Amino acid sequence: MREINVSEVTKVVSQLCKDSCYYLPEELLAKLKASIDTEESPLGKEILTTIVENAELARRKDVPICQDTGLTVVFMDIGQDVHFVGGDLYTAIHAGVADGYVNGYLRKSSVDDPLFIRKNTNDNTPAIIHTTIVPGDKVKITVSPKGCGSENMGALKMLKPADGVEGVIKFVVDTVRSAGPNPCPPVTVGVGIGGNMEKAALLAKYSLSRKVGEHNPNPQYAELEKTLLELVNKTGVGPSGLGGSTTAVAVNIEYAPTHIGGMPVAVNLNCHAARRAEAEI
Amino acid sequence: MSEATIKYIKAPLSAETVKELRAGDVVRISGYIYTARDAAHKRLTEALARGEELPLDLKDNVIYYVGPSPTKPGEVVGSAGPTTSGRMDKYTPTMIQQGMRGMIGKGLRSQEVIDACKEYGAVYFAAVGGAAAVIAQSIKGEEMIAYEDLGPEAIRRYEVEDFPAIVVIDAEGNDFYKVGIAKYSKE
Numbered sequence: 001m002r003e004i005n006v007s008e009v010t011k012v013v014s015q016l017c018k019d020s021c022y023y024l025p026e027e028l029l030a031k032l033k034a035s036i037d038t039e040e041s042p043l044g045k046e047i048l049t050t051i052v053e054n055a056e057l058a059r060r061k062d063v064p065i066c067q068d069t070g071l072t073v074v075f076m077d078i079g080q081d082v083h084f085v086g087g088d089l090y091t092a093i094h095a096g097v098a099d100g101y102v103n104g105y106l107r108k109s110s111v112d113d114p115l116f117i118r119k120n121t122n123d124n125t126p127a128i129i130h131t132t133i134v135p136g137d138k139v140k141i142t143v144s145p146k147g148c149g150s151e152n153m154g155a156l157k158m159l160k161p162a163d164g165v166e167g168v169i170k171f172v173v174d175t176v177r178s179a180g181p182n183p184c185p186p187v188t189v190g191v192g193i194g195g196n197m198e199k200a201a202l203l204a205k206y207s208l209s210r211k212v213g214e215h216n217p218n219p220q221y222a223e224l225e226k227t228l229l230e231l232v233n234k235t236g237v238g239p240s241g242l243g244g245s246t247t248a249v250a251v252n253i254e255y256a257p258t259h260i261g262g263m264p265v266a267v268n269l270n271c272h273a274a275r276r277a278e279a280e281i
Numbered sequence: 282m283s284e285a286t287i288k289y290i291k292a293p294l295s296a297e298t299v300k301e302l303r304a305g306d307v308v309r310i311s312g313y314i315y316t317a318r319d320a321a322h323k324r325l326t327e328a329l330a331r332g333e334e335l336p337l338d339l340k341d342n343v344i345y346y347v348g349p350s351p352t353k354p355g356e357v358v359g360s361a362g363p364t365t366s367g368r369m370d371k372y373t374p375t376m377i378q379q380g381m382r383g384m385i386g387k388g389l390r391s392q393e394v395i396d397a398c399k400e401y402g403a404v405y406f407a408a409v410g411g412a413a414a415v416i417a418q419s420i421k422g423e424e425m426i427a428y429e430d431l432g433p434e435a436i437r438r439y440e441v442e443d444f445p446a447i448v449v450i451d452a453e454g455n456d457f458y459k460v461g462i463a464k465y466s467k468e
Contacts, residue, residue: 040465041461041464041465043305043307043447043461044465046307047409050409050412050415050445051409051411051412053412053415054409054411054412054413054414054415057414057415057418058360058413058414061414063350063353063356063359063360063414063417064350064359064360064413064414065360065411065413065414066360066362066410066411066413067347067348067349067350067359067360067361067362067413067433068348068362068364068413069350105350105351105352105353105359106350106351107348107349107350107351107359107433108432108433109348109433120432122432148365149364149365149387149388149410152365180388180389180458180462181387181388181389181407181410181458182365182367182387182388182389184387184410184411234466234467234468235462235466235468236461236462236463236464236465236466236467236468237462238461238462238465240387240407240409240410240447241388241389241458241461241462242407242447242449242457242458242461242462243460243461243462243463243464243465244461244465245465271410271411272411273411
């Protein structure tokens with residue numbers, strides 16, 4: 001049994017909120033840079049250049065890459081031999097988010113009631129927290145702030161088993177095409193297949209925390225990721241949706257066992273500023 | 282983008298300037314623009330419905346759909362990129378009827394917005410979504426105008442110099458999203 005004081009969690013979450021909003025992951029920045037050369041549209045090349053300049057400027061000045069610093073999604077892999085002390089874990093996570101957003105000059109975009117009141121909570125809490133219990137005595141924390149421009153363009157469909165691979169391809173490509181400029185392309189396409197309704201949505205979101213360039217370890221799904229990336233880039237949506245050959249930088253699929261009668265598929269799009277920072281305690 | 286292909290324009294926008302803009306033009310905007318997004322649009326159009334005077338004169342003005350991040354000490358504004366314009370579609374034809382001449386945002390607009398641009402001579406610009414730190418560099422001054430209680434959604438006046446944007450919908454009703462995507466589609 002290893003004891004971890006929750007104040008440590010607060011400290012780490014606060015830092016990860018700032019780091020993720022200021023510093024684009026290196027491998028994503030490298031991918032965006034490389035796409036300037038391969039992009040077919042001259043205007044698209046200009047837009048990609050601006051996107052890269054923006055990420056570099058934000059890193060240099062410690063300012064948010066995008067003003068929409070999102071709802072704060074926190075994934076935690078908690079070793080089963082960890083015992084949290086000094087307070088309540090979820091309260092500690094929210095405290096970290098509040099500290100990071102207030103002291104890091106990040107925008108507060110969370111409203112308390114979705115329908116009637118819609119009052120800003122003024123510290124970006126509550127975070128959206130997903131915890132998983134894993135073997136060991138470590139805690140891995142991943143903070144992924146996500147803006148609403150891309151979140152609003154996500155979709156979920158309860159496909160039939162008979163729809164097969166073709167059905168999945170059509171749904172994913174249709175979702176990216178109809179999203180057009182709205183999710184700030186070039187996007188990362190997160191796809192969750194299987195499980196049930198909420199499991200598919202969570203898998204799609206979780207897949208976005210993968211590093212650009214990595215594929216699903218299952219060769220069939222890895223192949224489908226490559227096929228989907230090619231097809232998505234044929235839609236012509238391009239950088240900022242103003243036309244071009246770079247609509248997405250990656251398609252990430254996560255899958256789970258499902259019911260004999262179903263095949264849920266969720267698509268969660270992330271903008272070109274696919275922010276993520278992680279740490280281990 | 283070579284300098285020769287960039288159009289340098291002043292805001293507020295004259296009817297003549299708008300007539301010369303074509304979907305796909307790359308522009309740099311200098312002058313004064315106003316910020317407003319979802320909550321401010323709701324309040325503005327509700328005020329109009331009640332017959333009240335607005336806190337700003339919309340005539341010939343450009344509205345920038347933005348909710349900036351907080352300003353760090355020593356900076357003029359925080360990061361300030363465009364938000365998704367489609368959420369303002371419901372309010373936009375009314376605003377254009379009131380004289381609004383331009384909008385800056387990102388993403389698709391409704392047919393009603395395109396029709397209003399055509400009928401009243403207005404233009405819709407896209408700024409590069411997510412390029413919020415770069416865009417903030419073209420904002421040289423900020424003044425609070427109305428609805429301060431809305432925080433990032435309050436109406437502010439920005440003094441801008443060479444604000445980078447692209448004409449998406451022109452006063453003839455052309456939509457560059459459709460043109461640009463069709464050109465590069467290989468489906």
